Amino acid sequence: MSSANTIRFRHSQAILVAAIVAFIGTLPLASARWFLVPLLLVPLAVGVWAWRAGTDADPQGLHLRALFGQRLIPWSRVVELTADPRGQAVVRLDDGSHTRLPAVRAEDLHKLVTASGQTIEDPAQ
Secondary structure (H helix, E strand, C coil), rough: CCCCCCCEEEEHHHHHHHEEEEEEEEHHHHCCHHHHHHHHHHHHHHHHHHCCCCEEEECCEEEEECCCEEEEEEHHHEEEEECCCEEEEEEECCHHEEEEEEEEEEEHHHHHHHCCCCCCCCCCC
């Protein structure tokens, strides 16, 4: 998938920095009692999610990545790219289902179309 035409969308790196700070801040608490050690898993999971989760778009399709999995949606299955009321990008598939695109905002939809190899026609022309 490492194509020159791949566009990557990721969450803000501030989340990763916050997870690192939270992990370091949790160390004294977790080292105080053995049963508090699992608390370290929370900032660790948030950090891995911030580093990994997002959407990659290339001419083959959309690659959605989460904390523990990934999914490929070929462009042939995409019926519509739209945004929800909160400004998050959503894709409607040919089976009628809707999927939110991680880390993609409404203003990024034109970049997704460009990654597919398509062009957007200007309705004013």
